[in-house]
Amino acid sequence: MTFRFESVDQVRQGLREVDYLADDGIASVAFLAERLGKPVLVEGPAGTGKTQLAKSVAELTGARLIRLQCYEGLDESKALYEWNYKKQLLRIQADKNSDSWNEVHDDIFSEEFLLTRPLLEAIRSDDPVVLLIDEVDRVEVETEALLLEILSEYQVSIPELGTITAKQIPLVFLTSNNTRELSEALKRRCLFLHVDYPDMDREKQIVLTKVKGISEHLADQVARIVRSIRQLDLKKAPSVSETLDWARTLVLLGIDNVDIEQAKETLHILLKYQSDIAKAAKELSNEK
Amino acid sequence: MPMLDLLSGFVNELRNAGLPVSLTENLDAMEAIRFIPLEDRDAFKFALGSTLIKNGSHWNAFETIFEVYFSYRGPEYLIDNDAELDDLMQSLREQMDQGKGDGGGGGGDSQNQLLMALMQGDQMMMRQVAKQSVERYAGMEPGRPVGGTYYLYRTLRNLGLEEMPEKLMDELRKQSDDELSPMEERLHKDEFDDRIDKFKKEVEAEIRRRLVADRGAEAMAKTLRKPLPEDVEFMHANRDEMQHLKKALQPLTQKLAARLARKRRRGRRGPLDFRNTVRHSLTYGGVPLEPKFRAPRASKPELIVVADISGSVAAFARFTLMLVYAIQNQFSKVRSFVFIDGVDEVTDYFKGVDDVSEAIVRVNNEADVVWVDGHSDYGHAFETFWERYGKGISSKSTVLLLGDARNNYHASQSWVVKEIKKKAKRVYWLNPEPRSYWNTGDSIVGEYAAHADGLYECRNLRQLEQFVEKLA
Numbered sequence: 001m002t003f004r005f006e007s008v009d010q011v012r013q014g015l016r017e018v019d020y021l022a023d024d025g026i027a028s029v030a031f032l033a034e035r036l037g038k039p040v041l042v043e044g045p046a047g048t049g050k051t052q053l054a055k056s057v058a059e060l061t062g063a064r065l066i067r068l069q070c071y072e073g074l075d076e077s078k079a080l081y082e083w084n085y086k087k088q089l090l091r092i093q094a095d096k097n098s099d100s101w102n103e104v105h106d107d108i109f110s111e112e113f114l115l116t117r118p119l120l121e122a123i124r125s126d127d128p129v130v131l132l133i134d135e136v137d138r139v140e141v142e143t144e145a146l147l148l149e150i151l152s153e154y155q156v157s158i159p160e161l162g163t164i165t166a167k168q169i170p171l172v173f174l175t176s177n178n179t180r181e182l183s184e185a186l187k188r189r190c191l192f193l194h195v196d197y198p199d200m201d202r203e204k205q206i207v208l209t210k211v212k213g214i215s216e217h218l219a220d221q222v223a224r225i226v227r228s229i230r231q232l233d234l235k236k237a238p239s240v241s242e243t244l245d246w247a248r249t250l251v252l253l254g255i256d257n258v259d260i261e262q263a264k265e266t267l268h269i270l271l272k273y274q275s276d277i278a279k280a281a282k283e284l285s286n287e288k
Numbered sequence: 289m290p291m292l293d294l295l296s297g298f299v300n301e302l303r304n305a306g307l308p309v310s311l312t313e314n315l316d317a318m319e320a321i322r323f324i325p326l327e328d329r330d331a332f333k334f335a336l337g338s339t340l341i342k343n344g345s346h347w348n349a350f351e352t353i354f355e356v357y358f359s360y361r362g363p364e365y366l367i368d369n370d371a372e373l374d375d376l377m378q379s380l381r382e383q384m385d386q387g388k389g390d391g392g393g394g395g396g397d398s399q400n401q402l403l404m405a406l407m408q409g410d411q412m413m414m415r416q417v418a419k420q421s422v423e424r425y426a427g428m429e430p431g432r433p434v435g436g437t438y439y440l441y442r443t444l445r446n447l448g449l450e451e452m453p454e455k456l457m458d459e460l461r462k463q464s465d466d467e468l469s470p471m472e473e474r475l476h477k478d479e480f481d482d483r484i485d486k487f488k489k490e491v492e493a494e495i496r497r498r499l500v501a502d503r504g505a506e507a508m509a510k511t512l513r514k515p516l517p518e519d520v521e522f523m524h525a526n527r528d529e530m531q532h533l534k535k536a537l538q539p540l541t542q543k544l545a546a547r548l549a550r551k552r553r554r555g556r557r558g559p560l561d562f563r564n565t566v567r568h569s570l571t572y573g574g575v576p577l578e579p580k581f582r583a584p585r586a587s588k589p590e591l592i593v594v595a596d597i598s599g600s601v602a603a604f605a606r607f608t609l610m611l612v613y614a615i616q617n618q619f620s621k622v623r624s625f626v627f628i629d630g631v632d633e634v635t636d637y638f639k640g641v642d643d644v645s646e647a648i649v650r651v652n653n654e655a656d657v658v659w660v661d662g663h664s665d666y667g668h669a670f671e672t673f674w675e676r677y678g679k680g681i682s683s684k685s686t687v688l689l690l691g692d693a694r695n696n697y698h699a700s701q702s703w704v705v706k707e708i709k710k711k712a713k714r715v716y717w718l719n720p721e722p723r724s725y726w727n728t729g730d731s732i733v734g735e736y737a738a739h740a741d742g743l744y745e746c747r748n749l750r751q752l753e754q755f756v757e758k759l760a
Contacts, residue, residue, distance in 0.1 A: 008324070028334035179539075286470035
C-alpha cells in the first residue's frame with residue numbers, strides 16, 4: 001500500500017501550499033490519519049478552520065470532497081442509502097403482462113434502484129475521496145450508531161444487497177462544536193484533534209496568506225488586537241474567520257494603521273453581541 | 289527503559305490521574321508511534337494525544353504527564369552540560385553593556401537579563417534565563433521532599449517578576465520616541481503579559497525537569513498530578529484553576545441545556561386522552577383499537593436560590609448561580625437571594641442581562657448583604673429572609689440553600705428551614721465542603737438539613753452538574 005504523505009513535515013508543507021497554515025497538532029494528526037486509516041474527530045470553537053481543514057486536505061491530495069452536513073433528524077435514508085421507490089414501482093408496472101414474478105422481485109432490489117447518499121458514495125467511489133461529516137454533534141445519539149460501521153470497517157451493510165466494502169479507504173474528518181458529549185463508541189474509533197484559536201504569530205501568518213494586499217504591519221496589529229480581545233471575558237470570542245473579515249474590511253477602507261477610533265467603528269465585524277462590543281471598546285481604550 | 293514499558297507506565301499514570309483510556313486506544317497509540325520518528329517530539333506528543341485523549345478539557349492534564357514522562361530523557365537534558373548556555377549568556381551580557389551603562393542598581397544581573405529577554409521576546413533567550421535563574425535561586429537540593437511550587441515561588445520572587453510588567457512598560461516608553469496611545473499601551477501590556485507567562489512556563493518546566501532527574505518520573509507524576517477541571521474543588525481552587533473552571537463551565541452548561549431540552553421533548557407520553565380515544569374508535573366500529581394520549585405537560589419547577597456569598601464559599605455560590613441562570617428556561621421562574629449576615633434579593637440583576645458573569649460581579653459589589661460585621665450569620669439571614677420574602681414561597685417552589693453552614697456559633701434559627709419546608713415543594717441544601725467536615729467546628733449543616741428534603745455534597749463541577757440535572 002502506498003501512502004500519500006512521507007512525513008509530518010510534508011503534510012505541513014502541502015497544506016501551506018493550499019493556503020492552510022497547520023500547526024504541529026494538525027499536521028501530525030492529518031499524517032497519522034492516513035497512515036493508520038482512521039477517521040479524525042476535529043473539535044473546537046466555531047470558526048477555527050475545522051471544516052476548512054478537510055477541504056484543504058482534499059485539495060492537497062487531489063481527492064474529491066464528499067460532505068455530509070449533520071442536523072437533528074438526519075436518518076439512514078439521507079446519510080447512507082435509499083431505495084428508489086418510484087423507479088421500483090415503474091419497473092413492476094412495466095412488467096405487468098409477463099408473469100416472471102421471481103425475476104422482478106429480485107430485480108427491484110438491485111443496484112439500479114439504489115440511491116446512494118454521501119456515506120455510501122464515499123465508500124463506493126473508485127477515485128480517492130475525502131469524506132467530511134460536518135457538525136456531527138448535531139445528530140442524536142442514536143443516529144451516531146449509523147456512522148460506526150462505516151468508520152471502523154469502511155463498509156456498509158444493506159440487507160437486500162449484502163455488504164459493500166470500500167474500494168479505497170477514504171480520509172474521514174468529523175467536526176464537532178462540542179455542544180454535546182459524543183458517544184464513547186464514536187470517539188474510540190477516531191483520532192482526536194482539538195483545534196483552538198491560533199496563537200498570535202500563527203494568526204498573523206493566516207491573515208497574511210488569506211487577505212490580499214495587507215501589509216505586514218497591519219496584519220501584526222490585527223493579530224495583536226484580536227489576541228487582546230480574546231483574553232476578555234466575552235460571550236462569543238472572535239473566530240479566525242471573523243478576524244479575516246475584519247482584516248479585509250480594514251484593507252478595503254484603506255487603513256494601514258488602526259487607531260482606537262477606527263477600531264471602535266469596525267468592531268462590530270469582529271464581535272456579534274452589543275455587550276461584547278462595548279466591553280472590548282472600553283478595554284482597548286485602556287479605561288480603568 | 290524500553291519504549292513499551294515506558295508507554296505502559298505512561299498510560300497507567302493517565303488512568304491514575306482520572307483520564308479514561310481504553311484498551312483499544314492504548315493499542316492505537318502503540319500503532320501510531322510506529323509511524324513517527326522518535327526525534328520529532330511534537331509529532332510524538334500529538335500521536336499519543338490524538339489516540340489516548342478524546343476530550344479537549346483533558347489536554348492540560350495530559351501535557352503535564354507527557355512532559356514528566358517524555359521530555360526530560362534526552363542526553364541534551366543532562367544537567368551541568370551547558371556550554372551553549374554560557375555562550376548565550378555571554379552574548380546577552382554584551383548586548384546589555386552596549387544597551388546602557390547605567391543599568392546596574394538592585395536586583396542584579398539576572399533581573400536585567402530577564403528584562404532584556406522579555407523585551408526582545410526571544411524564546412531561546414528566555415529559556416536560558418529560566419535555566420540559569422532556577423539554578424541560582426531555587427536552591428534545589430537532591431532528595432529534599434519539597435513540591436515544585438515552593439521552588440517556583442522562590443525563583444520568581446528572587447527575579448522580582450511582580451514588578452516586571454511595569455518595568456517593561458517603562459523601558460518601552462523610554463525606547464519609543466512618540467507618546468504611546470492608550471490602545472498601543474494596552475496591546476504592549478498584553479504582549480508582555482504573554483511573554484511573562486511563557487517565561488513562567490519555562491521556569492516551571494525547568495524545575496520539573498530537575499525534580500524528575502532527581503526523583504524519577506513515576507514519583508514526580510504523582511505529585512504533579514493536576515485535577516481535571518470538573519474535579520477541581522470550588523473551595524480550594526487557585527487562580528489558574530478558576531480560569532479553567534470558568535472555561536469548562538460554558539460548554540458544560542450548553543451540553544446540560546441541550547440534554548434537558550432533548551429529554552423534555554421526548555419525555556414519556558402523557559395520560560390517556562379518553563375523548564380522543566373514543567372519537568377514534570368510531571373508525572374501527574366502536575372498538576378502541578388505537579388509544580390516544582394527551583401531550584405530556586411539562587411541569588417546570590419554580591426555583592428559589594438562597595446562597596451564602598461570604599469569602600470561603602463565594603466561588604461555589606458564583607458557579608451555582610451561573611449554572612442555574614444558564615439553564616433558566618428549564619424553570620418557570622428563578623429567584624435568587626444572597627446573604628452573609630444580612631440578606632438581599634438579586635433576581636433583578638440577572639434580568640435582561642445577556643452576560644451572566646457581569647451580573648455576578650454586580651451581585652458581589654452591590655448586594656446589601658452585610659448586617660453587622662460581615663461574618664456569616666445563617667440564623668439572622670434566614671430569619672430576615674423569612675420575614676421579608678417568605679410569602680413568595682409557594683407549593684410550586686423548589687428552594688436551594690447553598691453554603692457550608694459555618695455559622696460562627698450564632699443562633700441557628702433552623703425553624704425557618706422547617707417553615708420553608710412546610711410551604712415549598714422541595715428544599716435542598718448544597719454544601720461545598722467535603723462530607724467529612726460536616727458538623728465539625730462551627731458547621732451546623734446537620735441541624736438545618738434535618739428539615740430539608742436532601743443534603744448534597746457539591747465540591748466540584750461534576751457533582752454540581754449531576755445535582756442540577758436531577759433538579760430540572
